[in-house]
Amino acid sequence: MPKLSYLKALNRALGDELAADESVFVLGEDVRVAASNLTAGLFDRFGPERVLDTPLSEQAFTNFATGAALAGLRPVIEFQIPSLLFLVFEQIANQAHKFSLMTGGQCQVPVTYVVPGSGSRTGWAGQHSDHPYSLFAHVGVKTVVPSSPADAYGLLLSAIRDNDPVVLFAPAGALGIRDDVDYASLQPVPLGVGRIVREGADVTVVALGHLVQDALAAADELAGQGISVEVFDPRTVYPLDVDGLAASVARTRRLVVIDDSNRTSGFGAEVLAVAAERFDLDAPPRRVTRPDGAVLPFAPALDRAVQPGRDHLLAAIHGVLEGKR
Amino acid sequence: MTAEHLYRTVRLIRRFEERAMDFVRSGEIVGGIHPYVGQEAIAAGVCAALRPDDVITSTHRGHGHVLAKGVDPARMLAELMGRENGLNRGRGGSMHAADFGLGILGANAIVGAAGSIATGAAWAYQRQGKDVVAVSFFGDGAMNEGMLLEAFNLAVLWRVPVVFVCENNGYATTMPVRSAVAGSITGRARAFGMPAFTVDGQDPEKVLAATTAAVSRARSGRGPTFLECTTYRFDAHHTFEHRARLNYRSTEELSTGRSRDPVEIQGERLAADVRAAVDAEIEALLDAAAGVALGGAHPDPAAALEFLYASPEVNR
Numbered sequence: 356m357p358k359l360s361y362l363k364a365l366n367r368a369l370g371d372e373l374a375a376d377e378s379v380f381v382l383g384e385d386v387r388v389a390a391s392n393l394t395a396g397l398f399d400r401f402g403p404e405r406v407l408d409t410p411l412s413e414q415a416f417t418n419f420a421t422g423a424a425l426a427g428l429r430p431v432i433e434f435q436i437p438s439l440l441f442l443v444f445e446q447i448a449n450q451a452h453k454f455s456l457m458t459g460g461q462c463q464v465p466v467t468y469v470v471p472g473s474g475s476r477t478g479w480a481g482q483h484s485d486h487p488y489s490l491f492a493h494v495g496v497k498t499v500v501p502s503s504p505a506d507a508y509g510l511l512l513s514a515i516r517d518n519d520p521v522v523l524f525a526p527a528g529a530l531g532i533r534d535d536v537d538y539a540s541l542q543p544v545p546l547g548v549g550r551i552v553r554e555g556a557d558v559t560v561v562a563l564g565h566l567v568q569d570a571l572a573a574a575d576e577l578a579g580q581g582i583s584v585e586v587f588d589p590r591t592v593y594p595l596d597v598d599g600l601a602a603s604v605a606r607t608r609r610l611v612v613i614d615d616s617n618r619t620s621g622f623g624a625e626v627l628a629v630a631a632e633r634f635d636l637d638a639p640p641r642r643v644t645r646p647d648g649a650v651l652p653f654a655p656a657l658d659r660a661v662q663p664g665r666d667h668l669l670a671a672i673h674g675v676l677e678g679k680r
Numbered sequence: 681m682t683a684e685h686l687y688r689t690v691r692l693i694r695r696f697e698e699r700a701m702d703f704v705r706s707g708e709i710v711g712g713i714h715p716y717v718g719q720e721a722i723a724a725g726v727c728a729a730l731r732p733d734d735v736i737t738s739t740h741r742g743h744g745h746v747l748a749k750g751v752d753p754a755r756m757l758a759e760l761m762g763r764e765n766g767l768n769r770g771r772g773g774s775m776h777a778a779d780f781g782l783g784i785l786g787a788n789a790i791v792g793a794a795g796s797i798a799t800g801a802a803w804a805y806q807r808q809g810k811d812v813v814a815v816s817f818f819g820d821g822a823m824n825e826g827m828l829l830e831a832f833n834l835a836v837l838w839r840v841p842v843v844f845v846c847e848n849n850g851y852a853t854t855m856p857v858r859s860a861v862a863g864s865i866t867g868r869a870r871a872f873g874m875p876a877f878t879v880d881g882q883d884p885e886k887v888l889a890a891t892t893a894a895v896s897r898a899r900s901g902r903g904p905t906f907l908e909c910t911t912y913r914f915d916a917h918h919t920f921e922h923r924a925r926l927n928y929r930s931t932e933e934l935s936t937g938r939s940r941d942p943v944e945i946q947g948e949r950l951a952a953d954v955r956a957a958v959d960a961e962i963e964a965l966l967d968a969a970a971g972v973a974l975g976g977a978h979p980d981p982a983a984a985l986e987f988l989y990a991s992p993e994v995n996r
């Protein structure tokens with residue numbers, strides 16, 4: 356079977372959707388030459404009106420996309436840096452997201468926002484290493500963080516086809532993942548539906564994006580110690596697949612979440628709140644996150660020290676298995 | 681006909697706003713309004729230059745724009761009262777009136793936000809082969825929002841069929857334009873390479889003439905035009921000012937500012953009997969509108985988040 360990389364899967368999904376639907380177009384900085392490779396080859400295939408190179412005007416071009424969506428198109432915006440989403444939080448959370456309700460359902464804003472390279476990029480330091488998916492979930496913008504090439508393909512397709520704004524985070528730590536993929540099997544992955552990546556009996560580990568790799572590695576390691584870990588990838592941060600998670604936890608009765616957000620009010624906090632409200636657990640659940648208020652420092656060892664890592668995850672799993680807080 | 685049409689529009693807006701302020705006082709409208717009184721000639725003149733399929737974006741002070749674009753005053757008033765028969769089914773209120781069927785892509789409460797939305801919409805219509813023009817209304821205050829200046833740049837670079845209408849009423853809330861805008865408003869627009877004109881915003885016919893030229897330029901593919909319409913806000917920034925008198929305009933300034941009233945300027949162009957007939961017609965229209973609005977159902981609280989998503993949310 357051919358190998359497909361995560362980044363190539365996103366590129367392929369974008370190309371397929373541009374080909375399938377005239378109303379789709381992509382805009383962003385340096386998309387013509389495909390500086391990030393997300394749009395590689397697309398300018399030559401689709402031309403300057405479908406692959407629109409923008410000046411450095413994030414706020415205006417994000418609202419521009421909202422306007423184009425109101426007029427019937429399906430824009431996909433590429434952002435070069437995850438923290439650019441802070442710059443356009445107004446345009447996404449306060450404009451695009453609110454149009455449907457505020458107009459009493461008269462319109463829709465089908466814009467997709469893609470960040471190829473979210474989270475730590477090793478060496479890019481404080482202003483290039485954020486992972487603000489919890490922020491968008493908090494305001495109710497549909498938010499996806501694919502973990503595999505097939506999911507990257509399928510979730511981007513669904514995001515573009517969805518009639519609401521959707522933010523897709525493609526973690527820097529996942530872009531290089533390559534899987535054996537039968538191209539014919541690539542298909543849309545519905546928003547809001549999680550996936551059990553590995554079955555297990557003793558504990559459910561919830562992981563998103565690149566952290567699924569860490570969860571699988573931890574599961575491998577623990578299997579040697581006779582501990583059976585189930586890895587649940589919600590794929591969509593909002594809306595969260597609470598039923599899928601509930602079904603997993605009903606079997607394992609123990610829960611750990613690993614989350615690349617800051618601790619307070621992050622996705623991990625939400626999973627634990629859902630657990631407190633709905634799940635019957637044999638031990639208090641745990642979350643492994645970035646620290647509160649984290650700013651990723653430059654030096655690689657410091658950068659790694661603030662990211663939720665495999666060792667923290669192993670400790671948390673042992674903790675819930677021992678029933679300790 | 682044009683003179684009468686323009687008069688009808690300015691008079692309709694004036695009386696709509698006066699009645700709306702009464703409903704604010706009586707408590708039927710909660711949250712207050714930003715009255716458009718004094719600026720009616722701009723909405724009337726601009727919208728008279730548009731085709732029904734042309735689109736507009738509006739502002740926090742937007743009642744005049746949407747009425748001039750043809751909105752049913754009854755549904756507009758019902759929206760201000762938060763009723764189910766309102767334009768936005770009571771989900772938008774004074775600052776978010778929208779009627780997509782009439783090309784009203786929404787009033788926007790964030791100063792300077794809509795210019796880029798209008799630019800994107802106009803670009804998209806053009807790309808779809810439609811010769812639709814977009815007009816974006818905004819105030820002098822918006823000229824200091826970077827996002828709007830970014831939109832000017834995109835619109836000129838991409839020759840977007842959009843007309844930018846700046847209503848310079850001298851103030852952003854209490855901040856005088858002379859203390860807020862370095863250089864000049866039209867100078868800023870010209871710096872992006874678009875033609876920019878200052879227009880007497882108290883005279884509907886002058887606004888109509890300037891807009892007609894700008895719209896035909898946009899429609900023929902020659903890109904955006906910027907119109908600075910000078911005007912004066914006769915009433916409060918927002919009706920909260922009726923209770924909390926803010927000290928920023930002298931009585932002399934107010935009386936000079938109010939001396940050029942667009943309703944009078946246009947009214948004097950009609951024969952007295954024609955004018956009286958229009959006035960009576962508008963009172964009847966607004967009486968009926970008030971009845972429709974007051975009779976509208978209040979939305980069901982159980983449906984408070986209806987319309988939040990266009991595609992249904994999964995696992996809500």
Ligand SMILES: Cc1ncc(C[n+]2csc(CCOP(=O)(O)OP(=O)(O)O)c2C)c(N)n1
Nearest residue numbers: 741789790791819820821822849851852853
């Ligand atoms: C971005 C933004 N900043 C501040 C406000 C609060 N605000 C609402 S209206 C207004 C003044 C706007 O002045 P201008 O653009 O001149 O319009 P006018 O009120 O004079 O019609 C302000 C500061 C806002 N709504 N949006």
Ligand SMILES: [Mg+2]
Nearest residue numbers: 819820851852
């Ligand atoms: Mg002003």
